[in-house]
Amino acid sequence: MFCFALQFYHTFVAVLAPNVPAMYELHFAVPMAGAVFCTLNTRHDSNMVSILLKHSEAKIIFVDHQLLDIARGALDLLEKTGTKPPMVVLISESDGSSPTGSSSSSYEYESLLANGHSGFEIRQPESEWDPISVNYTSGTTSSPKGVVYSHRGAYLNTLATLFLHGIGTMPVYLWTVPMFHCNGWCLTWGMAAQGGTNVCLRKVTPKDIFDRIDQHKVTHMAGAPTVLSMIVNSEVRDRKILPHKVEIMTGGAPPPPQIFFKMEELGFGVSQLYGLTETYGPGTYCSWKPEWDSLPLDERLKMKARQGVQHLGLEDVDIKDPVTMESVPADGKTIGEIMFRGNTVMSGYLKDLKATEDAFSGGWFRSGDLAVKHSDGYIEVKDRAKDIVITGGENVCTLEVETVLYNHPAILEAAVVGRPDDFWGQTPCAFVKLKEGFDVDAQDIIKFCQDHLPHYMAPKTVVFEDLPRNSTGKVQKFILREKAKALPL
Template sequence: MSFYDEMKIDRANHSPLSPIRFLARAAHYFGDRISLIHGDLRWTWKETDTRCRRLASALTRLGIGPGDTVSVMAPNCPAIFEAQFGVPMMGAVINNLNVRIEPHTLAYILNHNQAKVLFVDSEISSTVTDALNAMERPPIIIDIVDPLSPGGDRIGDLTFEDLIDSGDPDYISHQPADELQPLSLNYTSGTTGDPKGVVYDHRNAYIESLGNLVSWGVSGHPHVLWAVPIFHANGWCYLWAMAGLGATNVMVRKPSGPLMLDLIDRHHVTHICGAPIIAQMMAHAPGASERRYDRPIRMLTAGAPPTSVEFIALEDMGIQLDQGYGLTEVWGPAILREPQAEWSELEPEQRARLKMRQGIPNLVLDKMIVAVPGTCDPVPRDGETLGEVLFSGNIVMRGYLRDPIATVKAFEGGYFHSGDLAVWHPDGSIELKDRAKDIIISGGENISSVELENAIAEIPDVLGVAVIGVQDNRWGERPWAFVEIAEGSAHDEKSILEQCRSRLVSFKLPKGVTFGPIPRTPTGKVQKFVLRESLGKQ
């Protein structure tokens, strides 16, 4: 035993890590600064802190305690923003729900996590009503009546504002005694079977919050435009971090290209969080090509990368589009593509292609490797060998709620197995090629649906594209493309295939093309299982 071991930890030099403390910092140092903008509503950080304390107090008076689950089902609005602080402030676990899930899925989730309270936006009250009818022990329902909501019925006994008004503004925040205490529960949007509940604790939320600020280069007084739903990994774990800087947060309830550009102008936005579909909306909004911003603006997107068209269009406006990659199980974008100074000398198309790579781990992710599928053996960093992306470190989830078997399987070999396939470049950056389940095997050759999607997206007037594999009697599988085109475009299947022939080798050419809207989740992910079902019916 060393004499260093005799030195005791004291509360003067140690406290459990928690992102909730960022709210107290904002109220103390930036109290009069605007914290939240939602339509005509404005709150300061002092007001936000008081409202969150009232919320925590009111939940306690309802009988909610540490370790209980409190669920929220709402688009971006003040209530879901405040719940991220007020719920964990009194020791409960915050569970944000996708507003587009079906009633039977909602009933399953609420039963699975035994939610004690459900905050529900009035716009989606009918979905919640159907779910509650299928439950034996429904939670307490609190209505969120948002002035910007298009309407809907009240189904609870209290409104969110009623609850806030009943709380104590001097409530003392409940800081966790153990930093490994659960903080957040998010459900995966799986395409098969029931969704899995991803559990996070105060420690990895705090660590990821700091890592996000450093990796994205956030400092000063950010003005953040929230187009990514807060229900997606607690706003990609950026929401708490922004509070620590006293950021001004602009809520976007229902994004559109013109609205996004208008809010950027009106509120002097410096940072934007949004799915690739948001970048597409902005790039193709009326008048977008004439806009030029004279201040630094950065936009973070994650999921399937935007096309080179979006990268170039936003760059022309003066918006730096940063590509991230991650999953619910690693707080969203744990991998970021940091633009390099030498790229400025490249042509826009070359620069966009480099930006489309997913990048390198953020500062607080201990390790990321691309491994031979089914193993933990790294593939060569040659930019060609396909492997599965694996993660390990302090920002990886605690595990799946009430599913130890799935947790053990996900953590085999000491890594979280993503199920995503990528190549590893010599500079350490990764480039996603496909989900393991989406790779197309045609005549024994692997075809990346992402590669085809990127190639087709470069065709003029193509706004969106998704590629799936379909059965083929000769080759086993062939690609099939779903394409969204600009209004008034003359494209047909023949013209798309002709353009593909100049971009792709013959065995990668799509077997056919379907035109029309591509189904996506609220976070912009293409729902390929819906495309498979629709094609099967045809």
């Protein structure tokens, strides 16, 4: 694969910034200059940023003024290891002035633009398979995975995402998905294609969401389920009546079905999608069928929570036995691994031939997610392969337990992992955060689950605490597994 020689033939340009106008502009400026764009997670610390800068060999890094200390720490670490640090371009306050303490930066963003050459000719890619960006997954510090996107893949996924989200001309899009995550699900480029207005948010809060929708008459937005949960559980004083239905895409983890109902009560139209960094963000979409409108509410919500079918830019998605590579029957019961193939699947992992070969073993990209296929061809995610709890020889899909937990009136957030057990091997352990004003104990929650699930699936342990999440809203279950393992007997 070509991607393993990228560091020799392409210049990498990194950016460490939230959803600000400069971040959006750089999605065009960097590829137009013939370089590869490398967006970094704004929640990384200096150590991780230094590791990713070293791995990508970025020559320039654009840094938002609020993240300058993190960048400086990363550059210091690079120098201590004998690695030449990249040149820094500071993204200052909106007026272009530099904040105190920024004198060590090489350039300031707006000044750099003001001194640009107006006659510069765009450097077109030599091939549509040339890389346009590298997006790092949330891996460990010892083995970062840089997912390589091609110009062709980004183009096709952009068009497919616009189509499946029903984004017509002149949309007004509210940026609640981080632009560093899968290049904003490729909608950074998509908004420009449709002549859209971009409403940027540095920090996502329910009040800011409602205020921006009201002020700018937002038509579309997207977000992880945690954003939806934030909206439906917001204070009444922070809400505003929507000027019209606002279409919102959600993905990243299957949201509890009741979240869909509450969002629609507030005036949002919610659609479900599924994908990974390796599929440029959206890969499948729950295309709504008119006959589902007549179903009872519970059944409607179950249909809406499915991950659906592949979008038009993807060749194929299937649920397969990971050993035999045979497709599982479309019975809605047999669990297999979700696998993809097509032009909107990554070119490979930067400088990591083995990880790439493992990911494409058998000729399909292996997602690591487990799902079933229904008789109509729609897929439904059940769990990550590593998140399945095996108790007494029985498989427990943690997402099913979490869905029941979310139905408890006192629970705001919930996540389930396996806790080691000498007799059963593992038992389900629930971590929950309660809504304000509620006071329930562990036994109340366990009893609630036993009333709605087979007893072997009900949590045996309940821990009350905030859930650790990454920057895209996914619960970091590896942290919870370690906590469950450390619980006293």
